[in-house]
Amino acid sequence: MKRTLDIFYAVILGIVFGPACLLTAIAIKLESPDGPVFADIPNRVGKNGKLFKLFKFRSMIPNARALLKTDPKLKKLFEEYKKNSFKLNDDPRVTRVGKFIRKYSIDEVPQIFNILRGEMSLIGPRPYFADELDYQQKKYPLTQELVKSALSVRPGITGQWQVSGRSEINFDKRIDMDAHYAENMNLWYDLKILLKTPFVMLSGKGAV
Numbered sequence: 001m002k003r004t005l006d007i008f009y010a011v012i013l014g015i016v017f018g019p020a021c022l023l024t025a026i027a028i029k030l031e032s033p034d035g036p037v038f039a040d041i042p043n044r045v046g047k048n049g050k051l052f053k054l055f056k057f058r059s060m061i062p063n064a065r066a067l068l069k070t071d072p073k074l075k076k077l078f079e080e081y082k083k084n085s086f087k088l089n090d091d092p093r094v095t096r097v098g099k100f101i102r103k104y105s106i107d108e109v110p111q112i113f114n115i116l117r118g119e120m121s122l123i124g125p126r127p128y129f130a131d132e133l134d135y136q137q138k139k140y141p142l143t144q145e146l147v148k149s150a151l152s153v154r155p156g157i158t159g160q161w162q163v164s165g166r167s168e169i170n171f172d173k174r175i176d177m178d179a180h181y182a183e184n185m186n187l188w189y190d191l192k193i194l195l196k197t198p199f200v201m202l203s204g205k206g207a208v
Helices: 001-030 064-070 072-083 094-103 106-116 131-138 142-148 171-184 187-203
Strands: 122-123 156-158
Touching: 001 094, 001 106, 001 122, 001 187, 064 072, 094 106, 106 156, 122 187, 131 142, 131 171, 142 171, 156 187
Parallel strands: 122 156
Antiparallel strands: none
């Protein structure tokens, strides 16, 4: 039933957000013609630890993630990035278009392709980077079992963490939410998260 609803919702969202996606793609190319429309980011960790390519509109300068790790000028920023649960509140790599689409979660819409491919669900735990999970489990060793639980289901475009403050929540609390969802997943739980999601998107709360 969940998979059937995922496909249904993905098709509906594709129709509703189609014009906005087209305008977003044009705006991204106009601001930085040399960069891709979709984010050039490493694969994410999916169900049972399987890696997959996540589709997301590019909100940063081209090659932003690689530069963060390799550019000596960004060394201090990289340390802040890790310390702040792999998020930056004032990231100089974010473009003007990127700030807007991040605030209203428009950059996440292309993940409907991941839903159709069976890699994601509309609602589920956040899709993490592999190096993020490695680093955070060393920092919070008591979260290892929670990570296993969170990875037992498909990650989602939205979820309990996404409607509860997003980047304002540290990893240990976030993975606890994700594990709780995975262990208690049901259609009523999904419906409550789904109803909260539009309000969170419009408010931009916790978006960076």
